[in-house]
Amino acid sequence: MKTEQINIFATSRMQMNESIELTIQSLLAYGTRYDHWCMAWSGGKDSSTLVTLVIWLIKSGKIPAPKSLSIFYSDTRQELTPLQLAVDTISEEIEEHGYRVHAVMAPIEKRFLCYILGRGVPPPSNRFRWCTGALKVYPMEERIIELHAEKGEKILMLTGVRQGESAARDGRIIQSCSKDGAECGQGWFQTSMPDAICDTLAPILHWRVCHVWEWLKHWAPLPEYGDFSTEIIADAYGGDEAEEKNARTGCIGCPLVDKDQSLDILLTNPKWQYLQPLKELKPIYRWMREPANRLRKTGLDEGGKNKQRMGPLTMIARETAFNQIISIQERINESASRLKMPLVCLINAEEEAHIRHCWSINQWPDGWDGDEPTGDVIMDKIYSDGTIFPDLFK
Ligand code: SF4
Known part of the structure; x- marks a missing residue:
């Protein structure tokens, strides 16, 4: 008896076409209700799929073009080098298709390293996660408010949020950007944009990760x-094994995740090994959070519950970390110049000037003046009701 063989390539192509077809249907059903669309692009695999797919769908006439399509690249200045390279290259290609990419960046004082090294705010943590809002969500929100004012009507924001088929069928949208495979920021764009000025749609919500790679690579x-x-995006995720490795992307050395998975993957590729000094960033962020490098309230004049809270970075800690980060940048760029590879810019001249200016005016976050003791100084314990428990070892 003749057994029928399954042609896996035909099957995969069919599923891919189904995924694209569902995206077309969602854009036809919801997209056409809005004249003005915008897309939030972080340079990661999902939002890059979204951006290139939507442009192709419009150019190929599969969906009607909206009156305007704004592509906003969320630039944190902390992206992994190959992803930044991919964004620059794909942006040029998008322009060849007749659309412009606008970089959306936090104001200088709120940029990751300026906020930490200039103002003295400690690197973000799971308990104090200031970064996604400051670097990604608020700047994007502001840009969309401007777009809304310019167009005079509600905008449709397309995001690269993706949950796979089963979750999409259930209508579940889980917005975690700390888990593997996620792109920091996409979930926030999906849920945090102001309803009055824009609605959000996730046209690739149902896409499986294998289809994302199929689209980007082939x-x-x-x-x-x-x-x-788009195939260069795969480099940052592990080349041919990108799908299995399922790395999360976001800022280099992101202090909110335990491992620098995408950087580790990247460093296994000889071409990118000159970026090895970037591995030093995470330990520097960890070091900065240590009590000896931060100020702490004595609790004697404080209201509220957490009277003896830990606070900003000392000036010496900021300067030490700054010098270490500049050294990382210089060492990488010496190798990059020799190897004719892309340079890395962790702190540019404008940011350095801003950081030094903050030091020169003795800048501290609100509520701190720099006279507080450091966090490693032994002091009496003061409870929220004002009770003092003397330190017996003092
Ligand atoms: S990648 Fe990490 S550091 Fe960057 S915004 Fe997201 S959580 Fe913050």
Whole structure:
């Protein structure tokens, strides 16, 4: 008896077409209700799929073009080098298709390293996560408010949030950007944008991760699907094994995750090994959070519950960390110049000037003046009701 063989390539192609078809349907059903669309692009795999796919769908006439399509690249200045390279290259290709990419960046005083090294705010943690809002969500929100004012009507924001088929069927949207495979920020864009000025749609919500890679590595680079250089994104995620490695992307050395998974993967590729000094960032962020490098309230004049809370970085800690980060940048760029590879810019000249200015005016976060003791000084324990428990070892 003749057994029928399954052609896995045909099956995969069919599923891919189904995923694309569902995206088309959602854009036809919801997208056409809005004249003005915008897309939040972080340079990661999901939002890069979204951006290139939507452009191809419009250019190929599969969906009608909105009156305007704004592409906002959320630039944290902390992206992994190959992802930044991919964004620069794909941005040029998007322009060739007739659309412009606008970088959306936090004001200088709120940028990651300026906020830490200039103002003295400690690196973010799971208990004090100031970064996603400051670096990604608020700047994007502001840009969309401007767009809304310019267009005079509600905007449709497309995000690259993706949950796979089963979750999409259930209508579940779980917005975690700390788990593997996620892109920090996408979930926040999906849920945090002001309803009055924009609605959000996740047209690739149902896409499986294998289809994302299929699109980026094999479809989008073809001239008939847009001719995008999306295959370089795979480099940052582990090349041919990107799918299995399922790395999360976000800022280099993100203090909120235990491992620098995407950087570790990248460093296994000889081409990117000159970036090895970036591994030093995470320990520097950890060091900065140590009590000896931060001020602490004595609790004697404080109201509220946490009377003896830990606070900002000492000036010496800021300067020490600054010098270490500049050294990382210089060492990488010496190798980059020799190897003719892309340079890394962790702190640019404008940011350095800003940080030094903050030091020169003795800047401290609100509520701190720099006279507080450091966190390693032994002091009496003061409870929230004002009770003092003397330190017996003092
Ligand atoms: S990647 Fe990490 S450091 Fe960057 S915004 Fe997200 S949580 Fe914050």
